[in-house]
Every structure is written in structure tokens, then in C-alpha cells.
Amino acid sequence: MTILVLAEHDNKVLAPATLNTVAAAAKIGGDIHVLVAGQNVGAVAEAVAKIAGVSKVLVADNAAYAHQLPENVAPLITELGAGYSHILAAATSNGKNILPRVAAQLDVDQISEIISVESADTFKRPIYAGNAIATVQSTAAIKVITVRATGFDPVAAEGGSAAVEAVAAAHDAGISSFVGEELAKSDRPELTAAKIVVSGGRGMQNGDNFKHLYALADKLGAAVGASRAAVDAGFVPNDMQVGQTGKIVAPQLYIAVGISGAIQHLAGMKDSKVIVAINKDEEAPIFQVADYGLVADLFEAVPALQQAL
């Protein structure tokens, strides 16, 4: 068995989710090859070669792959993937965008967002916003899978010494082009990788009040997230949204402030190790999943918490 993992990167830096995906591949067992598709990705390929457990790095360095357009990258993976038993990618926006296109080209069903590996052909994944866990078995010759990063502890980023091999194949479908992007800037840790996450909901009342959460987060070295209500109300940008349709996080500590705890939000954070809820409504559903609940006005409790740390 040989497993192909798609590296997640921005052409410069390898994203941590790749380490979790390699961890899932290691659980399946077999040789692990990692594909780095992009433009000027030398540094990323070097980083991948050092990942523990990776035996080969395939580098497809081409302008057609610069922005990971699925119309160009999917045919590349489909072509390379023919010799593999499994093709894995992290369930990031890139992985979710590209991999189903690969699965359809290979004429196999995909398994999305696995959270555990039961055996080489059987996996667990959440359905119905995490309210049920399905065990799915695949009979496909090539198993195409996306991996929920929070379900697997990352492998070591150092210690490996994989061979790096260039891939000549260049696919440019010519039906799509990159126009531009607008990335949110933040000095705080990335939401999906942070050890502590502080999230605000509708109870924050406005965007300006999020400064209380930023102050608390900076003291804790935490990332700041939000519920869909806070995003829809325009308090914060949508890439901060935690939930079924936003980011899935599983930090050591999740502090939910002014969040009622709708099932769609819980789907994104209920695997956190410790959950703290601060809400003035003692009937709020968030208290049913919180390890520690504080019934209090957040505008008093959050500054007090910051003081106490």
C-alpha cells in the first residue's frame, strides 16, 4: 500500500494541517508520498521532506498550479494517483475544493472529513452537524479521503529525510483563472491550530466590543473566533466563524463568550478539551457542553478574567 497526501501550502509555507493529514496516513499504514503542487515551492518541498514518516516528496512546480485551481490540480492528482491505494488531503478549503473533483475523475466515492481510521478501508466521520458518527467502508481500488485535522495529532515536522522528485506533468485546462484574493491579516495564532480559542457571539453587541476578546486573547496567546450570528451581524469577518459551515476547532481550551450554543456552532467546537461558557442566560444550551460555566454579564466578566490572569 502506498498513500499519496496532498500538501497544504501557500507556495511559501507548509500549513500545519498537512502534519495531521500525514498522521492519518500513518494510521492507515504503508509508504507515504506527499505531493507539493504549486509555483516556486522549493521551500515547501524542503519542509515536507523533513516530516517524520514521509518517504517521498513529489514536486509539481508549474505556473498552472500557482493558485491551486482545481481544474488544473485535479487532473495532476488523478494522473499521479492511479498507482496509489489512498489519496488524502486535509479538509481545508483547498482540500474540499480539489479532492471531490479527483474522486469523480477516478470514478470512486469520496469519504469526507474522517475523524478516525478503523482500518485501511474503514473510517469514521461525523454527519448531521456532528450529531451522529458514521462508520464508512470503502471498496474503491483507490480510496479518496479528506481528513479533519482536529481528529488527528500532528506527526513531527522534523526527523524525516525523504527523497524529493520533480513531476513533469503540467495540466492547464484553460477554463479558469485566478483574479485576486483578499486575506484577513492577524498576528494571533491561526484559529484551527491554536491551543486556546476565545469566541464571541451575538452577545458582544457590536464589532467594537470584540476588543475585550482581543485583549483577553493576547494575554492567553489565543486565537479569536466567532459564532455565525456575530459574523452575520457584521461584527467580525467570516473567516473567524467557528461551526458546521465555518472552521472546525479542537483546542485545549475554548472560551465561548455571549454565544448561545446552536447545534451548528457546537459542530465546530465540541471536541475541545475544556469548554468554558460565559453567558448571562443560565438557560443557554452552551452550558450543556461547557465544563465550566459562568452566568454573568460578559462586559464585567471578560475584563475581570483578563485582570485575574
Place this chain on the structure above:
Amino acid sequence: MKVLVAVKRVVDYNVKVRVKADNSGVDLANVKMSMNPFCEIAVEEAVRLKEKGVVTEIVVVSIGPTTAQEQLRTALALGADRAVLVESAEELTSLAVAKLLKAVVDKEQPQLVILGKQAIDSDNNQTGQMLAALTGYGQGTFASKVEVSGDSVAVTREIDGGAQTVSLKLPAIVTTDLRLNEPRYASLPNIMKAKKKPLEVLTPDALGVSTASTNKTVKVEAPAARSAGIKVKSVAELVEKLKNEAKVL
């Protein structure tokens, strides 16, 4: 131009589902069913494109049981012109659905196909991408903005770090994210009018599509319940617990 919108009948998003005691699936007997929220956004976007004069005809398609006609009628009431139901009583995988949609695309020849980014029951997030692969069209997934100009469509997509804009040649596939638009409600007169709009029923056999699957659901379980927590009385007690009991600070 013609636009095709795919809609799915799913358990209503407000329902808290229960897993069946025999672990064969979730209990959907006597549970409220609705149109998948992302599909509502897809229908709304098609209707807005028609109101702008970009689109001339909206065809909605659903693949599922006879009862999915309800969701198609809802889409017709929201502004779609006609509906197609590919009737299948069994639960289909995303790939099977994509193959059936491909057959409908071949028949209808739309310039744009709009789907939701994921269904809230299976949470797969696959069908739009798979349809794009099967048709060979470009894909604009997780769209928060769609602008058609000439023979291409500019799609602003929600990505992990922010937003990205891509330009796709038509025909193309678009899947909707939550912030693309705010779906409207159907008015009573429109609901009445929708009953007279055409609804064609097809079968996978008639379309010549095999719905065989390489995936099998072995069992469905309830997630591990979190053990009940405690309520603390003060911020000081909270900090003390986090430091000494949970040891996460």
C-alpha cells in the same frame, strides 16, 4: 441564458436528530423535512440573476424520493420556471447524484449550474465539484459573490484565510456559501401559482445512469457525550479551576 439549480430535501436544520437504537442510521420518521439551507441560497441567486436580466430560464432539479416534489414546489414558488425530479427511493452517494445531474445537464444544456456547498445531513461537500469533474466545466465553490459578464463568470470564494476571486469560462458550476445572499420567502399567491408550473419526473434508469456505490455505511452511532460540567460562581473561581483542576492555563 439557462440556469440549472439542484436542491435537496433534508431534515430541517433546527431538528436535533437521534440515532436509531440499531445503529442503522438516524431516525427520520415523523421529522420535519425542508430544503437544504445552502440550496435555498442557490435558488435565490438564480432568481436574482433572472431579475437582473442575465438569466432567462431557471430549471430546478432534485434527486430523491417522491416527497422531494415539495421542495421543488417551494423552489417554483420562489421563482424557478420548471422542475425536474429524478426519483430514487434509495439513499444515493454524492457521486451517484453528480452522475444523475450530469445526465440532466446533458439534456438541458444550462450555461450555469448552481448547487449548495454542502447538504446538512451528509455534510459531504462533494456533489458540485464532482459534477464539475464529470462535465469538464470550471468550478466556483463556496461562492460569496457571483457576477456573470459575457461568456465568463467571476466568482468570489470564501477560503480559509479570507476571500479569493476566480474567473470561469461558461458553462460553469457554482456552489453557494452562506453569505452569498439572504433567501426570500415564498408568498401565498406564488405558492398557488407554483402548483401549476411544470414538474417532470424521471428515473435513473431512464437517464441510463448506474447509481452503484463504492462506499458502504457500516453503522451510525451517537457521538460520545461530554460529561456534565459545573457552574462557577465567580471569575476568580473560574481561573482557579482552569489552573488547578483542568490545568489548561
